[in-house]
Amino acid sequence: MxxxxxxxxxxxxxxxxxxxxxxxxxxxxxxxxxxGPRDWHPYIHLPAGFIKTFYMKSINWGYQQEPGPYTNGRSIYAPRGKTLGGSSSINGxxxxxxxxxxxxxxxxxxxxxxxxxxxxxxxxxxxxxxxxxxxxxxxxxxxxxxxTMEWKDTLCEAFMDGAVSLGIPRNPDYNGAIQEGVSYVQRTIKDGxxxxxxxxxxxxxxxxxxxxxxxxxxxxxxxxxxxxxxxxxxxxxxxxxxxxxxxxxxxxxxxxxxxxxxxxxxxxxxxxxxxxxxxxxxxxxxxxxxxxxxQDHYAPRTVARVKNIKTVNELARGLNLWGEALKWAVTRRGILSLSPTMVYCFWHSGETAESSDLQLTFTPASYKEGVQGQLEDEPGMTVASWQQRPESRxxxxxxxxxxxxxxxxxxxxLTAELDRRVVVAGMKLARRLLASAPLAPYYAYEDFPGPKVNSDDEFLAAATQRATTTFHxxxxxxxxxxxxxxxxxxxxxxxxxxxxxxxxxxxxxxxxxxxxxxxxxxxxxxxxxxxxxxxxxxxxxxx
Missing domain, CATH: 3.50.50.60 (FAD/NAD(P)-binding domain)
Known part of the structure; x- marks a missing residue:
């Protein structure tokens, strides 16, 4: 031995x-x-490969959570890395x-x-x-x-301008003196x-x-x-x-x-x-x-349809994808070099919050309902919002x-009452951000939760219907x-x-x-x- x-x-x-x-x-x-095995698979090392590793049982434990009181009877998928690097080899x-x-x-x-x-x-x-x-x-x-993500995207810039219009400042370093604000995401990616x-x-x-x-x-x-x-x-x-x-x-x-x-x-x-x-x-x-x-972070994702500009949904299909693959091979840039989330925003659920208790993420893409990691066919943009310090255990x-x-x-x-209040506040802020003036030229309409959802109870019901783990x-x-x-x-x-x-x-x-x-x-x-x-x-x- x-x-x-x-x-x-x-x-x-x-x-x-x-x-x-x-x-x-x-x-x-x-x-x-x-x-698991060694981290040999090329999808591990390609940043956009997370879409594939998300469901690859050879390098992913692929767990399922038990249905809970606020998951609408759903068993939520819980991927975990099963290879050298663990979840740092399959995460965002x-x-x-x-x-x-x-x-x-x-x-x-x-x-x-x-x-x-x-x-x-x-x-x-x-x-x-x-x-x-x-x-x-x-x-x-x-x-x-x-x-820090170097791809200066029109929709991302408009989203951040929208945040500023709502009083949320830009922050060049959310890992520095203070977290609050909005910025491009910091990530563990180098040279694509x-x-x-x-x-x-x-x-x-x-x-x-x-x-x-x-x-x-x-x-x-x-x-x-x-x-x-x-x-x-x-x-x-x-x-x-x-x-x-x-x-x-x-x-x-x-x-x-x-x-x-x-x-x-x-x-x-x-x-x-x-x-x-x-x-x-x-x-x-x-x-x-x-x-x-x-504990884990539980995030509903607010989705809006997009007009007048291409989103990642279109760039990741057909000839566009071949072009992006060539771009990555030659320059290590393009959508294949990106994180699933491109903009981070930290803010307050209310005036009494002593520090930011909401985290919101923006991406100029949208995913099929119930199938995380699979892009939709029509143009979309998404804001995920979650309570940073949940009380539910x-x-x-x-x-x-x-x-x-x-x-x-x-x-x-969401079994703790505070968690329910904060997640509703996050969804309301996500709606305001997507409907902000700087995004108006590209904003067609809110797809989820949709304009008929307005009361706190309706927002909570929407969260129960579609929110998922953030893998934390x-x-x-x-x-x-x-x-x-x-x-x-x-x-x-x-x-x-x-x-x-x-x-x-x-x-x-x-x-x-x-x-x-x-x-x-x-x-x-x-x-x-x-x-x-x-x-x-x-x-x-x-x-």
Whole structure:
């Protein structure tokens, strides 16, 4: 049986950073287990390829959520990356850190060392920012390349002018001093190619002799010796593959993400006793918080028909698409080099909101109802709007003791009354933005939710009918003090009551942040490495 100092389960956003940082010491050995294949597929590296990877089961877990009280009986599709780079290899490329208060709130919940001033140095250390941004907030020498979309689109410019006409200012850097405002999206794309955590961190690290990456390695359980984690069981080749084990001299670190990390803990006998017993799993460590507290952003998408100008819908078809493909091949530009979202807008749901609690995105395209990632035939433009800091919480639980069965995922979108109020406010603002004067030459009519929808109840019904995940699951193995009933890990990311076992991914977030989650998940991986190695904290800053 092979033995390493550290075994990392999951080569996703955090896992790749962890492997890179831990292996900087040549005396340390690291093994990374990834259930999926290597990130060889060309659609991973082509920015517009997300439309294809969205449904590719070979590199995507392709989970389904349980219907909830506000999903109109729908089971919402929940893609997750299953390849080197994890979801950073199939996501929408967006780089968005969140607000200062997000991390200060984490610290106020009892997590020492996780305030904004504590985590900012980790964001900066990872990042190679190309473009606007003050060095007080942005990194220039890291491995993760962050650029701003360079395609100056007529509809995007008109949308931003419309936002300004409504009192929302332009903001050259929403990852800087303040998030509020409107701007082109910042993304992890360079020279027309995706920059995933695998390409930025794991690929260079895997060339070191002290790093071994094992793909097609589906983890089935954490090996425990009493209350200490000593290794991981996995199947090489997935279901029907060869059962194998790898041991850890020092620690096992779970970086499988908000769905897979709690599932693996539960499969290992770590979780709520009644749940484990229901599935015939021996209780090795009772910890009722595992899998509880799941949060996600829930977004209705307001769609308007477009006149007098081409949208991405037309450019992505027939001869136009061939022309765009040639453009990308020669110049690495054009629609194949773009993110699915092109403009970001952060604003308030009402006058009493102390900071922006709404996030809106704009794209000069529209998608077929119920089929995300498939463009409509007629010209359209879309604004997605969502509440940044939802209060509703769900859970991730075992569906069965079969480690190859998908977990049961219940998000409980909009079950909190505040969430319902804010999502309605977001839809109303989306309507105002699309109907603003600068967009008038191109705005034909509102297709969804449509002009007949005007009351709060009607907007809420429309959200229930068509809103979907924004693919930002977190908070299912929350970080907090040992005396809390809701926390799974402490502020060092150690699983409460166990030794040699940590969790480092988006699941440890104690509360949802005002952002897409990839940037913060990368930060968690970077900070986790320092915690594991006992390094002094990166010097906090007073930005």
């Amino acid at each position: 092979d033995t390493f100092d550290y075994v990392i389960v999951g080569a996703g956003s955090a896992g790749c950073v962890l492997a890179s940082r831990l292996s900087e010491d040549p005396s340390v050995t690291v093994c990374v287990l990834e259930a 490329h967006v780089y968005n850190r969140g607000q200062r208060q997000d991390f200060d709130t984490w610290a106020q919940m009892g997590n020492r060392g996780w305030s904004y001033s504590d985590v900012l140095p980790h964001f900066k250390r990872m990042e190679k920012r190309i473009g606007a941004g003050e060095d007080q907030y942005r990194g220039r020498d890291g491995s993760l390349i962050v650029t 190619r995706r920059v995933s955590s695998a390409t930025a961190f794991l690929r260079p690290a895997s060339k070191r002799p002290n790093v071994e990456v094992r793909t097609h390695a589906h983890a089935t359980g954490v090996m425990l010796d009493g209350k200490r984690a000593v290794g991981v069981r996995y199947h090489r080749g997935g279901r029907g593959g060869v059962p194998m084990e790898v041991r850890a001299r020092k620690e096992v670190i779970l970086s499988g993400g908000a769905y897979n990390s709690p599932q693996l803990l539960q499969l290992s006998g770590i979780g709520a006793p009644e749940l484990l017993q229901e599935h015939g799993i021996e209780v090795r460590h009772a910890l009722g918080s595992v899998g509880e507290g799941l 769900g859970y991730v639980r075992l569906r069965s003791a079969d480690p190859f069965a998908p977990p049961l995922i219940q998000t409980n979108y 699951p977190g908070c299912s193995c929350r970080m907090g003090p040992a005396d809390s009933t809701w926390a799974t890990v402490d502020d060092q990311l150690r699983v409460h009551g166990l030794q040699g076992l940590r969790v480092a991914d988006a699941s440890i977030m104690p509360r949802m942040i005002s952002a897409n989650l990839n940037a913060a998940t990368l930060m968690i991986g970077d900070k986790a490495a320092d915690l594991i190695l006992g390094k002094a904290e990166v010097e906090s800053v007073s930005a």
